[in-house]
Amino acid sequence: MNTFDLQVHSTASDGRHSPTDVVKMAKEKGVWTIALTDHDAVDGLDEAFSAGQEFGVRVIPGIEISVEENGAHILGYGIDFHNQALLDYSEEFKKRRAGAAQKMIGNLQKSGFTVDWQDVLNEVTGSVVARPHLARAVLKRPENKEKLGGVSTVHEFIEKFLSDESPNYVRSSHISAAKAIEAIKQAGGLAVWSHPAINFESRHDELEKFLKELMGWGLKGVEVFTSAHTEDSVELVYNLASVNKLLVTAGSDFHEAGDHKKSARGLCSASFVGDYPTYGFPTEGIVAKLEEAIKNVQK
DSSP, rough: OOOOEEEOTTTTOOOSSSHHHHHHHHHHHTTOEEEOOTOOOOOHHHHHHHHHHHTTOEEEEEEEEESSSOOOOOEEEEEOOTTTTHHHHHHHHHHHHHHHHHHHHHHHHTTTTOOOOHHHHHOOOOSSHHHHHHHHHHHHOGGGHHHTTTTTTTHHHHHHHHSTSSSTTTOOOOHHHHHHHHHHHTTTOOOESSSGGGGTTTTTHHHHHHHHHHHTTTTOEEEEEETTTOOHHHHHHHHHHHTTTOOOEEEBOOSSTOOOOBOSSSSBBOOSOOOOOOOOOOTTHHHHHHHHHHHHHOO
């Protein structure tokens, strides 16, 4: 069992469980260190810290920022989540996400689904509107049963009707990777590339080229171990981290208990906190090295 998880999500963004519940679930699975890394939001961190003290789980403050290039996400660890510039960015991006979600609702309606904005808002428990909220809204309407054609889970719905390649999907405008990394640095945090291999599949040369660009902007690590990486991906990213002297991190990308259906690309989402494969690669010292790096950044 993994005893730490450096990427988990809560109802503060598109997760299904509150920050308190996520921390409690971590304890139940023997996961003693987590990073709460909600999408473009830090709203859940105060609650997560309180729960961490209650349940004896170490909580590292984090965020996952969506960026323009390559559909990538940048994780920020050790951030001052009361930093005003970071809060301003988060509020602006929430508005962009909501605008994109409303356009996706229109596209889904044109595709034959019954769903409206209020249906989606009923699914939003935090301040970020995301694809899982749209999926749940559609799945709950009995009028959509025939159109769904057997699709019954959020993961399946997104894969079939709201993937990045789907005509229904509307990408909200993001900031550049350079600006995201700078925002994390200004908030006293450390930037790590989240699940890098899923955006490139077999395009290893392009992955390495983009990694070099990110490093030039101040990237300090890569997420090697994650529920979305195959064994080949883990080996590739692990070796790149070693060659480039980057921090290695590990996270499940947990959103919802039991949400572990395979995607069209053969990847799986985490079914519980701490759920990520390591394929026999060493993970000792990852948390200690991350915490030391955060201290050095904040000096």
